[in-house]
Amino acid sequence: MTEIRISGFGGQGVIRMGYIIGKAASIYDNKFATLTQSFGPEARGSSCSAQVVVSEDQVLYPYITIPNILVAMSQEGYSRFESNLSEDGMLLIDEDLVKPNPPRGRIKIYSIPSARISEELGNKIIANIVMFGFFTVITGLITEEAARKAVANSVPQRLMDLNLKAFERGYKYGKEFLAKQEKSVNV
Amino acid sequence: MKANPKNVLTGAHYLDGDHACSEGALAAGCNFVAGYPITPSTEVVERMTERFPTIGGIFIQMEDELASMAAVVGAAWSGAKAMTVTSGPGFSLMMENIGLAAMMEAPCVIINVQRGGPSTGLPTLPGQADMMQVRWGSHGDYEIIALSPNSPQECFEFTIKAFNLSEKYRVPTFVMSDECVGHMTEKVIIPPADQIELEPRRYTTLSPAEYLPFKPEKDLVPQIIKAGDGYKIHITGLTHDEKGYPVMNWQTQEKLVRRLVDKIRLNQDKIVEFEEENTGDAEVILLSYGISSRVAIPAIQKARKEGIKVGVLRLIVVWPFPEKRIYQLAKKIKAFVVPEMNYGQIVLEVERSAKGQAEVYLVPHGGGWVHDPEDIYKAIKEAVR
């Protein structure tokens, strides 16, 4: 069972990213995935978060307890939720928007300029999809095929190409990130 | 009768519980929804407003929940399959006209996505504290049917069940969801239309001269007509005879109210539905419903690992209450453990049904979150000590 939290501010597509992760895992990878999200004034205002539990078996307890993965797309999202991340968890951040402290325990940090990449693609609303492409590679939680299908089936038709492009960029960045890391380990 | 394919979104979807309720309603043929926005139930009507225009159906946002419920009863009487959706304070406001629906025997469905109360309480967080209100909330004697889902998949399925039961027994039928289930997104499989069985409305075959709107059939449920068919009926919230005419005396009251109650009580074996697991040699039975029945499973698994014989009785239909089965089981076990997100509602019914034959332990939770499975586990341990 893997517990994931995505955090950021309103308008970044935080909930949508959680939705796509859950959809990829449950509909296209045939696992079980339960998405919950923050509601109320905080969800409409500055910060918001989405939580996904992905499991090979039926998810019984719907909320996350100690997440294995934290995706932070804003400084506030990072500072609010970092302390709750598992000691051997993965921390995925937007490197321009989050300045992390030195990692706790065995936590590994994976960073991508997702907002900057999305701006290069001409639309900053797809930063979440760039991040999702990155997430797919880094976490290995969902298959590439499921991830692509989930993106294609979760965005409006007219924005599909743009979103798939965003996914590819994030995905590629992730591959390169891992290759670089491997290299540095080998050296 | 099968569902109409145009209404059914066959396939695998990633839906939250509220949207799954909407799809269940549409699959059941719902074509009228009156509602008033209230968290955390609004997503149900939002999806209806998106889907109705291409399917054929009417949504109206009423001025309040009193109006929503009254409109639902009116629409039911002109032949629509009508529904309303609400939560917390809105549910309280609907009570008077829920009584009207019961008295007029209008088939209709009410979805209550429960939140923490009393009063404004916790609009964005779950509760299960309307379980007695749904049964007894309107004044006077009447019966209702209520179901309680614990996943988006069940939100879909139970909404269809609710429509079917409301048609069959001509009684307001409730889907008692909660914020956790309503706002949780999971895979929902919607089957093809020809695999969805629907209960047709019990329209009369009698002529206007022969027809009496409140003359019961064998199962105590009368046949119905719809306004505009030329039957020129009179339907009132006053105590009425079989013709529908008001009659103010105890004899008519006795006959009518007794039937309104008995049409559910005497048919309860057909209506009651629960899941039972490992009750054969159980020492203790975990009895629950809705989201609490789901978060209890890890606790049950843990207790079983330690050799405790835990059975499960999980209510799908909460009202009418499965009192006979609970009494049978009570005679064989040591205790019932009842987790629910309130300070003791359904547990009272368990106590009543057990008639002192077994201990009954409540695992209360004030709402705002779901139970910690550990607390349920501790209660199971306590119950077998």
Add this chain to the structure above:
Amino acid sequence: MSETQVIGKTPQKAEEHPMAKILRMDRIPHIWCSTCGIGTALTSFATALEKVNIPLDHICVVSGIGCSGRIAGYVKLDSFHSTHGRALPFATGLKLGNPKLKVVVISGDGDIAGIGGNHLIHSARRNMDLVVLCINNFVYAMTGGQTAATTPLTAITSTSPYGNYERPFNLPHLAASCGAVYVARWTCLHVRRLAKSIEEAINKKGFSFIEIIAPCSTIYARRNRLGDGLDLMKFYHDNAIIKHGADTRELDIGYQDKIIVGKFVDIERPTFLDSLNAWNKKVLGEKFREYGGPND
């Protein structure tokens, strides 16, 4: 009313009462006091029904609670006696459930403008295709004559024994300013004009509102020492002023003061359903599927 005698006298083969087509004769005698205006309003409604071009099978009556609310029980139409104040939303559901129906709400001032006031303003705002006959007798009569949202200033009621100090509603103005497309007021003296007005309202599409000023000699008039039924009719005769098209702002009713009657508003505006259908057709084009009723 005379039907009581007809039924009582010759049970085996009575000559048919002129209103037998519209009334449930098996429910007569009715519960209203002698000289009550509600029966007169009902007679005008029955007269109007004979003239409208809509089959009686398609006309429904919905009422709330109160003396006037009992009308639903006496009309031989599909008729619904709902909860206190909720006749309008019930009628809204009935109408939308089957748009082919013509739904007439007949109820009292307490029901429609007091407890149900919120529904009145919103039904008018939406231009819900309903006819509302609001029978105003200035008090909550069925419960014994308490102050209503329509009680004239200074009038005595059971809950204002020293006289009413609360400003009442001007109902035609309320309905008109909220968007009603047909607004009229008559007294129970103006039976033919009232019947004509009801006929117009039924034939009209949209939210029509007719206030019917009705005598309540048993409660309102007795407590205010205004005489018996005939005195009240004479009062209407002497004090009602017909003024079609009058500015609705000037239609307040003072205690034992002039009552301006007539047809004040008769305009066209798309109904709720017209708007719903037209807008969806415009936005969704071919994809839009209009709801046609329960047999759809």
